Amino acid sequence: MNKFPSLKQLHYLVTLSETHHFGEAAKRCFVSQSTLSSGIQNLEELLDCHLVERDTKAKTLVFTSMGEQVVDRARELLACSRDLVELSRCSGDVMEGPLRVGCIPTIAPFLLCGLVQQVNILYPKLNLLLREDTTVNLLEALQHGEMDVLILALPVDIHGMSSKVVGRDGFKMVISKNQAASVTMPLHYADLPDKSVFLLEKEHCLTEHAVSACKLTSKEKINPFTATSLHTLVQMVANGLGTTFIPEMAIKHGILENQNLVVIEPPGQDAYREIGLVWRPTSSRTAVFEKLGEIVKGLL
Template sequence: MSKFPSLKQLHYLVTLYETRHFGEAAKQCFVSQSTLSSGIQNLEDLVGCQLIERDNKALVFTTTGEEVVVRSRELLARTQDMMELSKSGEDQMAGQVRLGCIPTIAPFLLGDLVQAVNRRHPQLHLLLREDTTDNLLSALRNGDMDVLILALPVEISGMHSQIVGRDPFKMVISKNQASKVNVPLRYTDLPDESVFLLEKEHCLTGHAVSACQLTSKEKINPFAATSLHTLVQMVSNGLGSTFIPQMAIKHGLADNPDLVILDPPGQAAYREIGLVWRPTSSRIATFQSLAEIVTELL
């Protein structure tokens, strides 16, 4: 009978990959360093090839080691989903749900979502994490998150998703600049390098540029902000204009006498908001109930 690696060995390997330090990995796995090292050595023996190159100063994962880490994460996530099956007969709206949300949605939705969940499902506890789309999707695949709230479309690589609403884009422009353009607004009326956007790590940049049909790259300022609040502050100081989602405006982000809110050129521009989860999860009923609440809030 063939021998198979244990989940514990796979957990050791993944943790070592994330920490790149045997001592820290052992600490996070609550074992001694020798136990962790021995477990990984046994894993290499079972796989039949070297996964890690070791020396006194550093460790490097081999190409095979990198692939084994990817598959180990998938197995660990699927195992976690399997363990949730034991709770499938219990109240789906009880227990903990680890929910991730991107920074251009989280400040304007999560507070209301938590209050709504507390009222309707007091036994359900949301553990929240705000991060970029790429980081959250990685955490979801690895089993570190249960469900995400993202702006779509985005590549979700086999995950399941459910659209819960649309969030229109508005153009926020300084009062000074607004006095020099005609309505409806045309991008050709704007000075070069006068449109400010978020850093590329934020998917809102791509969604806004695409939805609002901004094709003139010379209109975009090379400076990239880290948050919507920074964008609004720059525009309010007369530096140009930017795109802001309606949910942010609804929550007062653009409440400033030095700002003017206009519809962007072209047809109605918006981003879709959706929930994303692993197809192997047993908490689909929970996620669909959350989706209903988010739809109402949007």
């Protein structure tokens, strides 16, 4: 009879990959260091390959190439096992218990407050545990079973996850009133000075979405400075340094209040990004995500 790795062994290995320290990994797993070390050694014997190279004198460890691959697969298996456990919980009221929700920074400040309020009213037994992070980090956390559902701007490569679009968020351009007086409307990018369009860092998918939706193809118009947040972009433009793209949801929530700025239509026709929910295909909480999506749709 074939022997298979236990979830406990896989958990030991993944935790060790996160800490790179046997003592710390054992502490996180609530076992002794010898128990964790034996568990990983047994896993290596079962798989008939070295996963971790140990240097007891230097007290260091390095994961082998195969070890890194096994860690990635182990994370996926552990995520699936958590989904399996959730399946048994869904026999009662699906809209109860903790729900780990991730959201990107260009959506979170303008949506999550209303989302929490609506959930508290409609589903008081549902406990939202929120995390704000970049798309890449959130998708990695979702794949590893650390998050249940994400609220992202689409389209984006979701690596085989399930998704549902729940609304659109238009793009507008903002410019200082002084500069607006010298620009002919409707706006054409050719009329703008070089390096006058400010964007977010590439880690924020809003930049790619805005550039694509608003048909900005002239790279010479883009300033090399990149901002870490929409608020930084607004301040750059408010000081007369150029123009930028701002989502409508941010404008509606007052990001431009008390700023000497003018909102104009970008050259791209009907420029927008899609807002959607993303989750693991193995998740048993699809009904929860559907109801959550309806709330987000209403807020949008």
